[in-house]
Amino acid sequence: MTTAATPSDKGSFRVVKAHVRTRIESGAWGPETVLPGEVELAATFGCARATVSRAMRELAEEGIVERRRKAGTRVRAVPLREARFSIPIVRDQIAATGNPYRYRLVAREVLAAAGRLGQRLGLEPGAEVLRLTCLHSAGPAPWQVEDRWISLAALPQAAGADFTRHAPTEWLIAAVPYSQVEVSFLAATCDARTGPLLAMNAGEPVFVAERTTWWQGRAITHVRLTHARGYRMTTRY
């Protein structure tokens, strides 16, 4: 028995996981250390190998540990760090601030796809696109401008939808619930279009999220979300 684990509790993959994690975080098992095998740990903790297996699998998913057959499980030298951001529905995000959520459709037009946007949506030149500009506010304070393009080739029923009362996001979630998404975050300069809506001056820095959505391999919609002054996206991990 090379390990000096304290099998204070029996069973439960959570117990095993917590023990091992503590040991690593405290430095007792430093980077590159090869951990005892599953059978040995199972004996140490007095549980089945499957239980240890699940604990270790989860630690591996969290990037703390790295596993390979035959080589065994070792503590990662550079922990694989991953931040997770839940992608909130604007409405919920604003509601969480305690302010009432307000929505307004600012502009709506149908136009022909062209240039970069057409490429982004994988459209043939001239294909029709529905463009919507919306404002989401927290009470009286503007929160986010949504500038959205929807491919009418992919989603013709969007042409008839009423976006004056409800945000396109909510309609889209119902229409295309499970899709593939690419998001980017970047800093930009507030332009003359969004500035007035956000009560900001042209030239101020704004935090922008861009999102393109595909469904079954076909581009559905692209959106540019420009946030009001002072916006931060925060997470812990």
Place this chain on the structure above:
Amino acid sequence: MTTAATPSDKGSFRVVKAHVRTRIESGAWGPETVLPGEVELAATFGCARATVSRAMRELAEEGIVERRRKAGTRVRAVPLREARFSIPIVRDQIAATGNPYRYRLVAREVLAAAGRLGQRLGLEPGAEVLRLTCLHSAGPAPWQVEDRWISLAALPQAAGADFTRHAPTEWLIAAVPYSQVEVSFLAATCDARTGPLLAMNAGEPVFVAERTTWWQGRAITHVRLTHARGYRMTTRY
């Protein structure tokens, strides 16, 4: 048997998972649909309940499905969307562009913690802090300015470390490998300090990441990373 699944393959939680996912994404099992129970699915797929269980657990973790005892498993109305960003080491990030990674220590000073920063690090007024300003470049092109504060109360050995050749990140990863982290992303205006380093004009918008790191409940370091023009953080999910 209410399901008409096609148990084309036997066993394997991956097969079960893929089948169920396809069914949901295609719309055959729409939002709010209650899926068949584990025992039924196990019979359908001709495998053990544990196998189905694992498949469903993973789908739940991915936010596609929601499970409750007694109530069963149902398709989420609003898919719980989570974007994951791997937190890259700058060096790797730059190396991936094909350019050589270059590092330069711009400034180093020891000062007394004060104001917002002291609070952020949970320091008593007057506690010593090591402040480092570094520049990371992709070949000749500046990439990111790192403005870092390290609590000397928490990590006294940082005072003696040599940061002229290697970035503090690498030293810190070795010193405090597993820690708790809070990150924020925001848009800011390029200031007079970082502007020249990034070959940017004061007033240009910059993408900023701020990160605070704790170890065993104690704040260790805080860093502000200011990215050069055109930086985007992108992910798919």
Place this chain on the structure above:
DNA sequence: GAGTGGTCTAGACCACCCT
């Protein structure tokens, strides 16, 4: 109360890959 998911066990076989 009863039905669902949540977890554990003991045993088995397999796939990979280091030595």
Place this chain on the structure above:
DNA sequence: GGGTGGTCTAGACCACTCA
């Protein structure tokens, strides 16, 4: 070749929560 993780099974008991 052999040792490690990866997965599956069959059965069991438990915990939660809905009706």
